[in-house]
Amino acid sequence: MLRYWSDRIAFTDQALKVNVERLEREWGKYQRSRDRNGIYRYLAAVFELITWWQHYNIAEMYARRAICLKEGRPVDHVPEPFAAIIQCTADPNKVDYRMRSKWSRALRYAFEFKRRKETLGAFMRRRGGINRCATKFARRLGRASSKAANSDLVK
Amino acid sequence: MKIRLDTYLKAHLEESHSGARPRRNRDSQDREAVLADMLAEAEAAGDPMRYPNAKGRIGWRATPQLREYLKDLKADADADAEEEAM
Numbered sequence: 001m002l003r004y005w006s007d008r009i010a011f012t013d014q015a016l017k018v019n020v021e022r023l024e025r026e027w028g029k030y031q032r033s034r035d036r037n038g039i040y041r042y043l044a045a046v047f048e049l050i051t052w053w054q055h056y057n058i059a060e061m062y063a064r065r066a067i068c069l070k071e072g073r074p075v076d077h078v079p080e081p082f083a084a085i086i087q088c089t090a091d092p093n094k095v096d097y098r099m100r101s102k103w104s105r106a107l108r109y110a111f112e113f114k115r116r117k118e119t120l121g122a123f124m125r126r127r128g129g130i131n132r133c134a135t136k137f138a139r140r141l142g143r144a145s146s147k148a149a150n151s152d153l154v155k
Numbered sequence: 156m157k158i159r160l161d162t163y164l165k166a167h168l169e170e171s172h173s174g175a176r177p178r179r180n181r182d183s184q185d186r187e188a189v190l191a192d193m194l195a196e197a198e199a200a201g202d203p204m205r206y207p208n209a210k211g212r213i214g215w216r217a218t219p220q221l222r223e224y225l226k227d228l229k230a231d232a233d234a235d236a237e238e239e240a241m
Contacts, residue, residue, distance in 0.1 A: 007213070008191060009191050009194055009195045009198070010195065012198075012199055014199040015198045015199050018198075018199065018200070018201035019201075019204065021201070022201065022219075022220070026219075048204075048206050051206075051207045052205045052206060052213050055207055055211075116207070116208075116210070116211055
């Protein structure tokens with residue numbers, strides 16, 4: 001339900017386009033920087049955008065819209081929102097499917113377990129970095145976790 | 156309920172939309188509606204962005220680009236003021 005004025009402000013295609021462009025600039029900044037923690041700034045920008053979409057339960061719709069805007073045509077298969085926005089904003093020559101999938105898993109893990117007041121970078125570093133967060137996602141929330149639950153049921 | 160804005164964004168909106176600035180004697184609903192229109196327009200221009208704040212609510216703040224622009228303006232104004240003072 002839309003309770004606040006802020007909730008009634010439509011997120012237009014133009015607003016979506018400028019947000020995607022902003023993330024592309026963040027990606028560019030990360031590429032130019034020599035800071036080893038630069039990736040967290042880019043991922044934090046992606047995380048923030050998807051989190052507010054998730055707040056209104058519109059993440060999948062806008063992720064699809066972002067990919068369609070980027071491609072300039074309707075697209076059949078759209079990955080889950082984190083991966084979709086990374087696909088739209090990061091250089092595909094530098095971020096392949098596997099890396100995108102790993103970042104997306106790490107972000108989904110943060111989405112579930114990060115406390116609001118903690119920054120994404122601090123959370124991920126505390127949890128052992130992007131690779132560890134991605135692994136933890138698989139263990140706690142991914143297919144591996146449902147397999148484990150099923151095997152518990154069989155026992 | 157109030158729309159949550161950061162100080163940079165609030166100052167920018169007041170400055171750039173001074174004609175449409177909601178007056179204090181209007182009721183709060185009216186003021187929020189005017190502000191909502193301003194934000195929608197500014198969001199499409201890439202000035203503000205929404206974000207989930209520490210309380211889990213959606214707030215608005217200036218994009219990094221707008222912040223840089225405002226900082227640059229302030230630096231210019233400070234330099235001008237210094238020159239005039241000399």
